[in-house]
Amino acid sequence: xxSLFRNFFQSKIGxxxxxxxxxxxxxxxxxxxxxxxxxxxGLSGDDKVxxxxxxxxxxxxxxxxxxxxxxxxxxxxxxxxxxxxxxxxGFEIELGLLIDRYALGMFAxxxxxxxxxxxxxxxxxxxxxxxxxxxxxxxxxxxxALRRQNITDAILRKDIADGLLAQQILxxxxxxxxxxTAAAKHYASLVLERRRGQIGLISSFAYAPDEDxxxxxxxxxxxxxxxxxxxxxxxxxxxxQFGAANVTSDLTPSAEQIAARFERDAATYAAQERRAFSSFxxxxxxxxxxITDRIRSGLSLEAAAAEAGFNVSTVELRDQEQTGTAxxxxxxxxxxxxxxxxxxxxxxxALGWYVARVDEIERTPARSLDQVRDEISTLLQQEALAAxxxxxxxxxxxxxxTGTSLTDVAEQFGLEVTAAxxxxxxxxxxxxxxxxxxxxxxxxxxxxxxxxxxxxQLAEIVPGAQFVVFxxxxxxxxxxxxxxxxxxxxxxxxxxxxxxxxxxxxADTVLESVRSGxxxxxxxxxxxxxxxxxxxxDLTRRELLExxxxxxxxxxxxxxxxxxxxxKLLEDQNSLGWFVINLDEIAVEEVADDxxxxxxxxxxxxxxxxxxxxxxxxxxxxxxxxxxxxxxxIETLRRTLAGES
Numbered sequence: 293x294x295s296l297f298r299n300f301f302q303s304k305i306g307x308x309x310x311x312x313x314x315x316x317x318x319x320x321x322x323x324x325x326x327x328x329x330x331x332x333x334g335l336s337g338d339d340k341v342x343x344x345x346x347x348x349x350x351x352x353x354x355x356x357x358x359x360x361x362x363x364x365x366x367x368x369x370x371x372x373x374x375x376x377x378x379x380x381x382g383f384e385i386e387l388g389l390l391i392d393r394y395a396l397g398m399f400a401x402x403x404x405x406x407x408x409x410x411x412x413x414x415x416x417x418x419x420x421x422x423x424x425x426x427x428x429x430x431x432x433x434x435x436x437a438l439r440r441q442n443i444t445d446a447i448l449r450k451d452i453a454d455g456l457l458a459q460q461i462l463x464x465x466x467x468x469x470x471x472x473t474a475a476a477k478h479y480a481s482l483v484l485e486r487r488r489g490q491i492g493l494i495s496s497f498a499y500a501p502d503e504d505x506x507x508x509x510x511x512x513x514x515x516x517x518x519x520x521x522x523x524x525x526x527x528x529x530x531x532x533q534f535g536a537a538n539v540t541s542d543l544t545p546s547a548e549q550i551a552a553r554f555e556r557d558a559a560t561y562a563a564q565e566r567r568a569f570s571s572f573x574x575x576x577x578x579x580x581x582x583i584t585d586r587i588r589s590g591l592s593l594e595a596a597a598a599e600a601g602f603n604v605s606t607v608e609l610r611d612q613e614q615t616g617t618a619x620x621x622x623x624x625x626x627x628x629x630x631x632x633x634x635x636x637x638x639x640x641x642a643l644g645w646y647v648a649r650v651d652e653i654e655r656t657p658a659r660s661l662d663q664v665r666d667e668i669s670t671l672l673q674q675e676a677l678a679a680x681x682x683x684x685x686x687x688x689x690x691x692x693x694t695g696t697s698l699t700d701v702a703e704q705f706g707l708e709v710t711a712a713x714x715x716x717x718x719x720x721x722x723x724x725x726x727x728x729x730x731x732x733x734x735x736x737x738x739x740x741x742x743x744x745x746x747x748x749q750l751a752e753i754v755p756g757a758q759f760v761v762f763x764x765x766x767x768x769x770x771x772x773x774x775x776x777x778x779x780x781x782x783x784x785x786x787x788x789x790x791x792x793x794x795x796x797x798x799a800d801t802v803l804e805s806v807r808s809g810x811x812x813x814x815x816x817x818x819x820x821x822x823x824x825x826x827x828x829x830d831l832t833r834r835e836l837l838e839x840x841x842x843x844x845x846x847x848x849x850x851x852x853x854x855x856x857x858x859x860k861l862l863e864d865q866n867s868l869g870w871f872v873i874n875l876d877e878i879a880v881e882e883v884a885d886d887x888x889x890x891x892x893x894x895x896x897x898x899x900x901x902x903x904x905x906x907x908x909x910x911x912x913x914x915x916x917x918x919x920x921x922x923x924x925x926i927e928t929l930r931r932t933l934a935g936e937s
Contacts, residue, residue: 341387341925344394345917351929354387356443358933361386370718370737371524373770378934379519387926391919392910393454399913400457407456415452461913462906471894471901473885480883480893486832489875491847492812493825494799496869500791504783511775513786518772520785525770526714526722529740530698531733531762532707533753534688539680545672553668554661563658566609569627570594571619571648572602573641580638580645587635593649609654619646678756685759689750698748698763713766717741733760740764792867799861799870806859806874815872847871 340348362377377383400406416422417429421437424430438445471479505513514521545553554561570593574580579600587596597604607618616624620641630636630650638645684705691701702709712729714722719734721727729737732753739749740762748763775782798819805815816824829851836844836852850862850871856878862871883890 339922339925341922341929342391343918343920343922344391345398347394347398349390349394351925354390354926354929355933357390358383358386366717371716373522373525374933375770375935376522378930383930383933391921392914393451393458395913395917395919396458396461396910397454398917400461402917405457405460407453407460411456412449412452415456416448462909471897473890473894476890476894476897477883479897480887480889481880483834483837483889483893484832484881484883486830486877486879487852487875488830488877488879489828489851489873490812491827491829491851491874492802492816492872493864494795494802494816494821494870494872495823495825496788496791496795496864496867498791498821498823499794499798500787505786510779510782510786513789514775514782517785517789521772521778521781522770523768523773524716524722525741526716526766526768527740527764528711528713528766529715529729529733529736529762529764530709530711531736531760532698532702532709533732533758533760534684534705534707535681535754535758536677538684538705538707539677541676541680543673543676543680545669545676549672550665550668551661553672554664561659561664564611564656565628566611566654566656567615567627567650568607568609568652569615569648569650570604570606571623571646572597572604573644573646574600574602574638575644577638577640577645580647583647584635584638587647587649593635593647596647606651609652623648681756681759685750688759688761692748692750692761696748697746698761701748701761707761715740732758733762736760736762788867792863792869795870796863799872802872803859803861806872812872812874847873851875 339351341351341354342349358377359374361382362372362374365372365377365382416434422429422434424433438448504510572593574583583596583600587593591599594604607615610618612624612628615627620639623636623639623641623646626636626639627648627650632650632653635649636646638647640646688701688705691704696704698709701707710730712721712733714724715729715737716722717737719729719737721729728734735753736751739751741764743749743764745765745767746763748761750759750761752758753760798821801819802812802815802821805818806812810818813824813826816826829848831848833852836848846865847862850860851873854860854873854875856875859872859874862873863869864871
């Protein structure tokens with residue numbers, strides 16, 4: 293219910309900065325850097341777009357940050373283009389965040405704050421993109437991820453260090469926010485306020501001309517409004533899958549191979565025992581023995597741990613070697629000698645003295661060769677299949693790397709090529725609502741929309757089992773099409789535009805009458821509107837916010853932002869008409885000191901206050917270090933990214 297207020301207080305300056313620095317590590321990783329001597333419509337990549345104290349931000353730096361921001365935006369809207377991103381204000385926001393990051397880093401260093409190498413290393417270890425399939429940090433995965441993003445280890449480390457310094461500066465500001473009770477009461481009362489008024493719609497359709505425009509008029513209209521007709525980028529994805537079905541070799545293992553594997557893995561098929569246990573670690577042997585005595589006198593292990601201020605950890609089934617590695621050899625030896633439910637004597641480890649109880653015992657008897665023959669046979673076949681597929685994929689990858697076309701690769705290995713034309717970045721098919729790409733190759737789309745035409749690549753669909761070699765063709769860039777391709781849509785848009793102009797004239801007349809004291813209904817009747825569309829409004833903000841998950845009509849949003857007794861004009865978001873909005877009355881209820889709404893309001897608005905404090909601090913830091921923007925270079929870069937030059 294209070295989320296509307298939270299959105300209201302999240303200013304264009306405050307919260308983007310606040311959020312930007314909280315996720316600075318993610319920003320740093322995603323923000324690709326383009327090195328070298330690139331040019332941007334006459335702007336050299338080394339030219340500065342801003343000076344922050346003694347440091348400069350080059351066009352390359354800004355271009356990399358904005359391209360990284362576009363990549364993040366595409367996670368929410370895969371079809372968004374750079375011109376659209378720039379038009380929606382993304383360019384200025386990201387440039388502001390980049391300047392603030394430099395300024396805060398410089399300010400932090402000036403006053404002795406630092407982000408050491410070990411701290412940066414710990415942040416890198418926590419980034420999921422650098423982990424392998426087991427969830428551990430992997431150097432090869434790390435380097436591959438950096439290559440995909442066109443950034444170096446040094447660039448990433450600097451970005452992370454700057455982000456950590458920014459957090460050290462901003463965190464005190466973010467933690468100090470507290471909304472006074474009087475202010476909280478004021479904003480809480482807004483939830484309870486009731487608004488009464490009317491909303492009338494003067495439809496553009498009612499005044500749209502019946503006749504089509506001349507060719508000259510239509511061409512001029514289309515030229516001025518091409519941005520409304522931009523089509524998303526489309527590509528044809530061609531792919532050929534291969535896997536177990538493409539392996540023709542006989543993979544059945546011989547009896548000798550099975551026997552050899554059984555002998556090699558004899559420990560696996562021997563009798564095994566695993567145990568689960570609960571434990572906690574005590575610093576001294578005397579304390580551990582005293583606690584053990586109390587447990588053996590009838591106190592539970594959990595109660596004894598709580599009484600002494602320790603936390604009990606529970607370990608799932610493990611064999612003795614695994615248990616010894618996790619604790620110590622002495623602890624494991626005692627645990628595997630005790631009965632189920634028994635408490636062991638205190639045993640030493642590197643961390644202290646273990647107080648432990650055996651919770652569960654699992655014993656698996658030894659298995660003979662005949663008992664596991666089929667199991668080993670299946671395992672050997674799987675290994676052989678994986679080896680064959682690895683060899684096959686290696687041969688295909690070698691051909692791809694040497695420039696062999698997808699068609700030639702498919703012909704060489706007897707693969708079937710499937711084409712998926714007209715794909716959008718979100719996987720849907722252009723012009724065919726509800727139709728989308730084969731789910732098996734959907735993960736390829738991100739890569740496919742970054743590839744050049746005719747350069748195939750190899751990818752794993754199912755690790756070690758299913759592969760695909762693919763390329764893209766028939767790339768149609770995002771742009772407004774020739775007018776002949778959208779003539780009917782352009783004519784319809786022109787008619788609505790002309791109707792909107794006439795509707796605006798009528799709406800101005802109605803608004804003038806309403807401001808003179810007439811009701812919207814009477815004013816519309818006087819203006820000669822036959823089919824009146826007038827809605828009486830009597831709503832509390834609480835009722836309005838009950839549907840906060842749905843998109844609220846812009847006319848209602850404006851009505852709840854107006855002053856009592858005022859009247860305003862608002863164009864429909866799709867140019868379908870003009871709203872005349874009149875607010876007669878605002879009734880506000882008093883909020884009691886013990887009303888739960890008061891505490892809820894204070895809690896919700898605290899986040900917005902933190903963002904505002906962070907924005908003010910960032911502004912002060914900018915003034916302290918000194919910021920100089922090269923507006924000419926910034927505008928050149930903006931126009932280049934927007935496709936205007």
